[in-house]
Amino acid sequence: MVQNVEQKAGRYGKFGGQFVPETLMTALIELEAAYEEAIADPAFNEEVEYYLKDFVGRETALFFAERLTKAAGGAKIYLKREDLNHTGAHKINNAIGQALLAMRMGKKRIVAETGAGQHGVATATACALFGLECIVFMGKEDVRRQELNVFRMELLGAKVVSVDQGAGTLKDAVNEALRYWVANVEDTHYILGSALGPHPFPRIVRDFQRVIGVETRKQIMEKEGRLPDAVVACIGGGSNSIGMFHPFIEDEGVALYGVEAAGSGIETGLHAAAIAGGKEGVLHGAKMYILQDEDGFIQEAHSISAGLDYPAVGPEHCHLHDIGRVTYTSVTDAGALEGLQLLAKTEGIIPALESSHAVHYAVELAGKMQEDEIVVICLSGRGDKDVQTVRDALGGVTND
Amino acid sequence: MTKKVLENAIRTCVERGDQAFVPYMMAGDGGIGTLKEQILFLQQAGVTAIELGIPFSDPVADGPVIQQAGARALAQGVTLRKVLKELRLFRDEVKVPLVLMLYLNPILRMGITEFVEECEASGIAGLIVPDLPLEESGLLRDELGHTDIALIQLVSLTSSPERIQKITAAGEGFIYAVTVNGITGVRSGFGDQLETHLEQLKAVSPVPVLAGFGISTPEQVRSIGAFADGVIVGSAIVDAFHRNDLATVEALVKASKKEIVS
Numbered sequence: 066m067v068q069n070v071e072q073k074a075g076r077y078g079k080f081g082g083q084f085v086p087e088t089l090m091t092a093l094i095e096l097e098a099a100y101e102e103a104i105a106d107p108a109f110n111e112e113v114e115y116y117l118k119d120f121v122g123r124e125t126a127l128f129f130a131e132r133l134t135k136a137a138g139g140a141k142i143y144l145k146r147e148d149l150n151h152t153g154a155h156k157i158n159n160a161i162g163q164a165l166l167a168m169r170m171g172k173k174r175i176v177a178e179t180g181a182g183q184h185g186v187a188t189a190t191a192c193a194l195f196g197l198e199c200i201v202f203m204g205k206e207d208v209r210r211q212e213l214n215v216f217r218m219e220l221l222g223a224k225v226v227s228v229d230q231g232a233g234t235l236k237d238a239v240n241e242a243l244r245y246w247v248a249n250v251e252d253t254h255y256i257l258g259s260a261l262g263p264h265p266f267p268r269i270v271r272d273f274q275r276v277i278g279v280e281t282r283k284q285i286m287e288k289e290g291r292l293p294d295a296v297v298a299c300i301g302g303g304s305n306s307i308g309m310f311h312p313f314i315e316d317e318g319v320a321l322y323g324v325e326a327a328g329s330g331i332e333t334g335l336h337a338a339a340i341a342g343g344k345e346g347v348l349h350g351a352k353m354y355i356l357q358d359e360d361g362f363i364q365e366a367h368s369i370s371a372g373l374d375y376p377a378v379g380p381e382h383c384h385l386h387d388i389g390r391v392t393y394t395s396v397t398d399a400g401a402l403e404g405l406q407l408l409a410k411t412e413g414i415i416p417a418l419e420s421s422h423a424v425h426y427a428v429e430l431a432g433k434m435q436e437d438e439i440v441v442i443c444l445s446g447r448g449d450k451d452v453q454t455v456r457d458a459l460g461g462v463t464n465d
Numbered sequence: 466m467t468k469k470v471l472e473n474a475i476r477t478c479v480e481r482g483d484q485a486f487v488p489y490m491m492a493g494d495g496g497i498g499t500l501k502e503q504i505l506f507l508q509q510a511g512v513t514a515i516e517l518g519i520p521f522s523d524p525v526a527d528g529p530v531i532q533q534a535g536a537r538a539l540a541q542g543v544t545l546r547k548v549l550k551e552l553r554l555f556r557d558e559v560k561v562p563l564v565l566m567l568y569l570n571p572i573l574r575m576g577i578t579e580f581v582e583e584c585e586a587s588g589i590a591g592l593i594v595p596d597l598p599l600e601e602s603g604l605l606r607d608e609l610g611h612t613d614i615a616l617i618q619l620v621s622l623t624s625s626p627e628r629i630q631k632i633t634a635a636g637e638g639f640i641y642a643v644t645v646n647g648i649t650g651v652r653s654g655f656g657d658q659l660e661t662h663l664e665q666l667k668a669v670s671p672v673p674v675l676a677g678f679g680i681s682t683p684e685q686v687r688s689i690g691a692f693a694d695g696v697i698v699g700s701a702i703v704d705a706f707h708r709n710d711l712a713t714v715e716a717l718v719k720a721s722k723k724e725i726v727s
Contacts, residue, residue, distance in 0.1 A: 080603055083598060083600055083601060084569055084596045084597060084598075084601055085524045085596060085597070085598060085644075086525070086595050086596060086621070087598050087599075087618075087619040087620060087621045087623075087632075087643065088618070088621040088622070088623050088643060088646055088647075089623075090599075090621075090623075090624070090628065091598070091621075091623040091624060091625055091628065092596050092623065116475065122533055165534070171693060175482070230532065231522070231523075236523065240524075240525050243525045244526075244528075244647075244648050246645055247525075247526070247646065247647055248645075248647035248648065249646070250623060250646055251646065261708070286676050299495060344574070346568045346570045346573050346574060347570050347573060347596065348570065348594070349523075349525070351531070355570070357570065357574065358575065359574065360544040360545065360546065360569040360571060361545070361571030361572070361573065361574030361575065362521065362522040362544075362570075362571070364522075432544060457529045
């Protein structure tokens with residue numbers, strides 16, 4: 066079942082591949098071999114499960130959001146509580162898995178990129194846990210809007226490098242992390258945080274995030290005795306969404322919705338919705354839908370949420386869009402802010418701005434569905450990191 | 466005409482007792498108007514071929530000097546299309562082979578068929594696409610099949626012996642031997658294994674081997690060039706052009722020539 070979308074190694078329909086400098090090819094080939102060997106070893110899988118349970122705190126709850134359901138006025142809404150993970154988001158699932166893989170490969174140092182800082186914090190956490198050296202590249206604009214996460218990474222012993230190139234956001238941080246990896250490939254592993262980059266990264270990240278969908282499937286069967294009618298997740302590069310969707314892909318009765326960040330609105334051009342507004346191209350090692358101009362230069366993405374501020378979407382999502390299995394839609398900054406406040410007031414949960422995009426769309430969707438239908442939202446992270454941003458955006462006044 | 470234009474230019478140079486010298490320049494650093502001037506200056510200085518960098522928004526294989534040159538060219542509105550169009554205007558004056566160094570996305574955006582036609586019309590002899598390793602190179606190779614344009618492959622210090630076999634077997638024009646693990650840019654030292662690496666590469670490669678990345682002084686041109694068929698110098702040339710220091714460019718080219726003993 067895992068093979069259903071990836072037709073040949075690293076290809077998802079016409080997307081994916083390994084578009085990297087030759088210096089990285091040997092590292093990617095070694096990584097693929099090491100990964101195949103690791104996942105075939107029950108001891109490795111037990112080790113990953115041990116840390117996910119006793120360190121991360123899995124499994125995470127599937128919570129029936131009763132008051133949010135009432136507010137939406139339709140289908141029953143469940144929340145998959147990835148926000149309850151240690152470090153506050155789903156990113157730790159992948160960071161733990163890849164850090165264990167890196168140690169198995171004998172690498173001493175980890176490099177990572179981060180946008181909102183959630184993947185950086187997760188990686189710094191895994192490195193502290195396992196005694197690995199950690200370097201995190203972060204765009205200077207993101208350093209500014211997520212300064213507490215920078216300090217958090219430093220407390221965990223990581224070195225955070227601010228990236229001045231470009232607009233100083235996630236894309237620029239990936240460029241710099243790739244450059245660092247090229248120069249230090251022999252003793253360093255790159256823990257990519259999203260389901261993108263050259264093969265085998267999209268697959269590794271997806272596999273380590275599949276735990277979200279696997280648990281959700283089991284939990285909803287226990288609670289409702291059946292699968293949900295719809296599953297909704299936000300999508301930047303697409304790691305929480307691919308992890309949530311993948312175990313449901315064969316279930317035709319489960320509608321899947323990926324919610325991109327529409328920023329100020331798709332029509333303004335200031336957005337991060339690569340499926341809605343991008344064209345096929347190659348960036349960071351893979352063929353994907355990418356925001357780009359007519360000369361093929363990559364454009365800057367715009368979103369209130371730093372974690373969705375990336376101008377492309379991982380290759381497997383691009384394919385799932387092409388074959389029509391997942392419906393990709395988008396929610397603006399304003400919509401996300403509404404979603405965040407609604408969930409805070411109805412359920413006592415402040416979601417991350419990223420996840421708030423999914424909340425907003427799911428509430429609209431549920432409102433159009435029947436009361437005996439079920440919607441699951443992937444609540445990928447908690448909103449503590451965003452409180453300052455939200456306060457600035459709302460001018461200190463909340464909507465009632 | 467065959468795909469041998471570049472290869473022959475390098476072989477002629479080596480047979481003469483010189484090393485091949487291929488400078489890298491950023492197209493349109495200083496405005497598209499500087500393109501002709503800089504190409505003809507390098508030709509006059511006696512280079513073997515010219516590697517012409519096309520600016521890109523996300524140059525992951527490049528170090529700070531070339532990144533900044535690219536950013537300056539982008540700010541001047543330089544694009545792949547404009548460079549190819551400009552080259553056509555003085556194509557007849559250019560006698561040395563021109564090699565484009567560019568990232569894949571602008572090629573895909575233009576469309577591979579149109580890109581190849583435009584390159585032919587502008588007299589391009591070779592292409593270096595740093596984010597197109599051998600496994601993905603069929604994408605361009607198929608469309609280049611009937612042309613005189615060589616698709617140049619890179620070999621790095623991390624390439625395994627099996628990969629080196631496969632890459633050199635597919636080699637056209639020359640093999641670009643990346644001399645450091647890392648991105649382009651000035652370096653003071655090179656690893657001890659470089660000499661052996663280059664000699665092994667030359668032994669298996671059916672086309673000439675040029676060393677590049679980090680070579681920035683006349684001494685390095687001489688010493689590293691001695692183990693290969695010649696060198697590619699990028700950041701030092703880009704930096705010298707930017708400072709309008711033409712004497713430095715000339716000194717680098719001169720270091721590749723056989724020393725005249727009187």
